[in-house]
Amino acid sequence: MKALVTLTSSESKRLIAKGTIGLPSVQNALEKHTIIVAGGTTNAYVAEELLGVQIEDKTGYTMGIVTNGELGISKSSKKTQPYVIIQGQAQEIPWKEYLPKLKRGDIFIKGGNAVDHTGLAAVMVSDSMGGTIGAAQGIIYARGIELIVPIGLEKMVPDVRKSVEFMTNSTLDQAIGNKVGLIPMVGARVVTELTALETLYDVEASCIAAGGVDGSEGSVTLVLEGLEEEVERAIKDIRSLKGEPQILVK
Template identity: 45%
Template sequence: MQLERAFLVLTPYESRRVIAKAVSQLTDVQEALKNGWIIVATGSTNGYVAEELLGSPIVKENFISGHITQGETWNTPGNPDFIFPIVLYKGVRQDMRAEQALEQFGPGDVFIKGANAVDHQGHAAVFMAHQAGGTIGSALGTLYARGAKLIIPVGLEKMIPSVTEAVKHSGNRSYAHTTGSPVGMMPIVNAIVVTEIQALTDLFAVQAYHIGSGGIAGSEGAVSLVLEGGREAVKKAFDFIQTIKGEKPLQRPNGVPKQ
């Protein structure tokens, strides 16, 4: 079979949509939708995941807790419209907190949490502004103890050289100066990490290569990718990308003052 190539650029928001669609189709997620529990923790990428799983839009800015905006890290602002982590049982949204659902977790259940860093080895890490580790700090023990599935959707815009090295130099009480809320880092092991590369491979049976990053005038954080595969697969993937081009950027969450 002769390989065909396609070149494409994804903004961070287009990347989030691609990743979310792939996460929703993972075998572990599909099984949990039929037979078990799913928790979608808050986060910008997870807002897109929630939409794919719910089959309807949400105000994604209200589904963001700790985040980076205006060049600073921010804790959860006082947002009266804040959407708490979404809990699904056998595909039906439950009116309960994530902590209650986590008590029910077993090996076939799924916890979905975004990340702030990913490296070339597929290691991911989550920022922790909370003194006790926040969402990820409270969940990991239960997830690992019970053999539940941890899925980490994270865009290549968050690529760093080494998660292991970065963790050695972080700690939310260790800095003399900070721009915004100080954070520690939780390294994640034994998780299913889904970047644009895994997403496009899973969705379309093509191989994706990350060949560049960056841009200006709204394309800051964009990633440049090359797809390789059979003619039909590459064309199908490229046509799909055209349908999500122009994905609307997220805005400042409520409660963050404009600078």
């Protein structure tokens, strides 16, 4: 059986979050280890799914934000600090303080701004020290910590490697909005809508189109194929995601 669905950006984020927590390594870490859910609007959905909480203003779960056609910093008055989850329980620990304690089996979840067809993801940073990924990447690589990047297909670019090289061969002179750099997240496990569908259901999924208008900007159109019962199960769950509220700057 083959079925077609279109997801808005916020519906995609909810699906990706469900797919992220469905990964066996995340389930294992949720039970036995530590998960740090770094900032990001998609990561706000991940935190909600992991902890059963509601983050009312998801723009408060990120520092950098793309809005009004430019790059900026979140001005949300309802800031939510990144969660440190130890054996399924959220702890009142700043993530940077816990960072040196990370060990094999723990997971670091970081949002991204670009992904390409090879699965390489990158994140924009305006902080001169490299922001969140600049602080975490050394420990992640040195200790074999799994880095997971939940990211929508709306953020697909032609070639992340070439984009990084293009950005680093000279400095920016002007920008409409904040100036940023671009840091690749080599070795990260990228979770897109396709990954989520293939994790949660026994289906094969493909993105066949993207875009829309009147609230469907950033939408993706997907086709999934598999046994009838699996496709029907996926469609039933996707219907429950329809109408996920847009993320609005408050």
